[in-house]
Amino acid sequence: MHIKRINRVLISVTCLLISLCPILNQAQEHPNLILTKAGVEKIRAELGSIPIFDATLEQVKEEVDAEIALGIDTPIPKDYSGGYTHVRHKRNMVVMQKAGVLYQILDDEKYAKYVKDMLMQYEGMYRTLPLHPKTRSYARGKLFWQCLNDSNWLVYVSQAYDCIYNYLSKAERKKLEKNLFRPFADHISVDSPQFYQRVHNHSTWGNAAVGMIGLVMNDKELIDRALYGIKGVNLDKTAKDDDGGFLNKDGKAGFLANIEEPFSPDGYYNEGPYYQRYAMYPFLIFAEGLHNVKPELKIFEYKDGVLLKSINALLNLSDADGDFFPLNDGQKGMSYYNDALVTAVDISYYFGNQDPGLLSIAAKQNKVLLDDSGLAVALGIKNGKAKPFDKKSINLTDGPDGNQGGVGILRSEDLELVFKYSAQGSSHGHYDKLSFSFYEKGDEVLQDYGLARFVNIEQKGGGNYLKENKTWAKQTIAHNTLVQNGKSHYQGKFDIGSKYHPDLYLFDASKPEIQLVSAKETNAYPGTEMHRTMAIIKEEGFEKPFLLDIFKVKSDSVNQYDLPFYFMGQVLKTNFEYEVPQILEPLGKDNGYQHLWSEGSGHPIGENTKLSWLDKGSFYTLTSATLKNDELSFVRIGANDPEFNLRREAGFLIRRKEVQNSLFVSVVEAHGSYSPVSESAVNSNSNIAALKVVLDTVDYTAISITTIKGNTKLFIIANTNASKEAKHTLKINEKNYTWVGSYYYN
Template identity: 40%
Template structure:
């Protein structure tokens, strides 16, 4: 495999050596032939027409105002946003010039580049970079690379319109200095295996393809040292698992898809023999598909690691990747379904093809993905991500568990963490990042201090925290070096699906195993989650099992006392940001019901002696009100070995409009641990209408054929395979 990769890379480099000769313009994203085809297709395909209308509207607005190229300013402020809008408008204008032939668009690009040619030579490192790899126009080099990618496409589109003197001035004053700033002045950032490196290499490589400079192209492909330790190809090797999962998580693959696909497309057009789209068994195709499949049924990406809670597959980056993948890898109904949700196409031949094929459908295609497991790490042996699904459409149920790598600088200390999506909503949520992106008054839109002190910490996630300390004591280097072990994943039976993972590397002396099942019983209106979180240790520890939720707490079965005065739950590891609002002590089953949207949800957790139940809320130690205020419940127990056995049940209906409420109390009444050992755990779930399940899970080596027989309380429980649930009605 490595030999094949080297041969592919050699082909790339040999092809790059021939770039200096004459070449047509434009050639890296659109050609004159594609532009003519789009022009001829206008009025035939609704999605193409919509995208063209939006592009024209963008430029009509731009034409109505004078061109402004301000000196650098604060991240998220006017100057920052103006430079972003400038590169977007230049790219749009360049494409519209090719499609329409209207010289107003070409003049717009030229006139704006004239202003940058005056400003850019006067700039040094951005004065407000705050210890980041600085750009000149922007506070970080990453944004400079964004600017260069979009403006290079615009430059390619108007290249023949410009005079040789204008081209020389723009390349001398802007393009070459910017490319050198990104690659030679910031080699660490350029060669970094990270989305910042992806953007930097793509931007410099694309410029090299347009101006015929093989130095830039080779830097981009193999890194500044040319030994392959950095560069675009190394990014493809190390940032994806073999099945396409991106180590930084869905939010950042969404962002990285754009430079990955832009540069692959540019190379494919200029040097098709390089076959970047086919590289590493079509890893770019797998990367897109894995990204789309990690989205919730409503198209919003699960907010794993540093991530927005609202970013979706409708983002421009995913629109680009969907259209190019549809063109380069062949027609696909799921990609058309994604395009229907996006309601947008890119303005080149690929976008035209998607718009044409979507218009030919008699019914709007829908995305349809089943349960799936992704491996993590470049070798696929560093844990993974499991997704269990039930139902179809935007109201389907989705259960996600994370058991992969840390995720570099954007990773969170959240191993064996889960989220739950139901009835069109993220019901058991992930906090995502602590950031008000591009909102200048909130630290210039940068990551807030609370991203480190809360959002990354273990207690901010739905996984057990040991001794009120974050996994690996919040040491990123230690966490990067270890990952959980995949135990088993089985979605073959739609009535009972299961996934399991474990680790003994995140808390010294403590072994953890989480097994989660999605169960569909005919007596219940919706699928329920069964969660078995087992911890073992030679010494006693304090174990905190948290459940974050939204909406309104409706009822509990514990008699709790409201705190006389609000105090934080702790002093560090995220606990300093949690108000201790109420608490209770019980030996019995713990049950809580909350209302979220039009549906009730109940969590029922098996009882154990000396259980503390804490009702908390984010917002403590937050003088600037940076945190989103949301509730959580923590079940705390002190023990050496512990099995948290819980069921999350959606039930009932509520409508404020109709003033109607039904089944606010649900069906599940009790969860009981019958026994747990090194070989396996057995749990009983009971409820109304004679519902009684026996849940049996192996704690030893995974085997789909192994037979198990465990005796607890004089009763023997037998099953074959990794798990079994007896008593489910279908």
């Protein structure tokens, strides 16, 4: 230690003398990546008096001690996700990172030794390691079947290396850097440009991995490669990856481009919250490292502070339980309890403006990062600064400049509407323009199916995407939106979908009693304009706010329209007659229809179609202003599903044939409750006696809603002028209505 300090002084002095001395930067302080020397001192001083930090530390210590007791295993790679070697290497990276942190905080050499020993084993293996034997990936890794996982490994292991940097001798460091880290970084970057040289969550991991090891090694070449991409490498702009996404259409690459492109100015990540959560960790952990080592980059201020904004966006993209809305390829159940969100929340608190709402989420997470940011959060909670994180209605634009559609979330009491009018969302996007999902108290009322995959469950296609993800989950009919002539939006083609996006017509959450979002899409079906307006209205006489859905379609051709509602739960009652078939047949042959069994069909009786269902002790009713010849079908997911990859869940489909322009108007009510313990059913009936289209022109659509008690409300939307200032006058049934703004409600 003493000698080291003298060395450092000498070097500093030398640096003062020579203006350019890059090689001497090697003597930079360690740790400096995520932990800092000053931070470690502060942590050590507070230990024992910061409950949530102490508890996390204790847990991590137990976990790592157990692993140390088990001994080190770095098996020769052979498995896909879920298999032993995959799981083991994944575990190793996490445990090394944690052991490194423990070494710093607890100053106990056994942790440093453990990391060193494991790294040396990796070094011994890696030198001669061929490509991973499994061939399914477009970019095979060495430790794992895909470079993506190799990159995960390096992101974690860089941190471990930084923590034990000073514990290692110079010779040991040289050995590791030469035989393990540098070739490892090269393999995932220069040797795998199809993986690295892109704007894609995979590449973000790659960039962060290369950048973080670069920061620790103080290797400018690696750092630059991380920030700006591989110098001079340009990919075939028409090439595609496994998921059908373009490898690199725009030629952009590197960490900064990966911040620039996928995040909208509001912080919405183009692939959706599930992948944002996944991508978040490398974004933030590398940013933290850059902030510490290269503060001059001002990474947290980059693109108007979008990294921190994106955390706020992501938290707002979760339901009442903290589960992310499964937009695009999203696995249900992923939530802000994920470790990546512990990182996100702590970093956002520390490097942002110390939002006390974040502390309440951190308290729920019940763990913190074992670094400066985690310390700040733990202290904040300890000092009683936490306040509820109040999720409000929010509109999040999509696209690098915020002009490629977006996602609108309306919240009212326990209800949440997620309205998706975003752009394609890279290779993980679904063909579901103007679709929606609806939640009550964090439970799905009308679902977005999410992805068709069992992530990391080896028995299900190696834990990877299942073929039903393409044939079902991505198709339009799998979503609560309109399908024309049985074909998916943009022909279900990625290159077409990537060119277009819906446009916001209006978003207004200024009045809690009536909140609206409305958007138009004109390219999903050429020659057809779809305009959907959704409102959550809190109205006297209704137990809870209700959802109003107005789907207006205008076409230059005669078409068939299908509008599905994937309700969760069991059918309670309908007001129409329907037949159930003696045998079940698929509803169609392609575009996802081949996965739907037709479980029953009928026609409307009267002007309204009503369907009530029961789920988890709550009642719901869909009331729809249907036409006499509409076909009403009950569908069940699961046809042509030879490996039982799909969930056998229900849907209700309104089909209208041979029309050109048309209007679908529905109301969804949440009402009442049923308890199997008290066996009492409360308010189990709809409160709506009639839902009527009073007027429908190019410029205006007027809907009346009459309750059981006979109260009638009128809602009018101006279809072609969303200005807040515009004055409208409209005569309906000999009565004049005059109002200012895009809609009327009274």
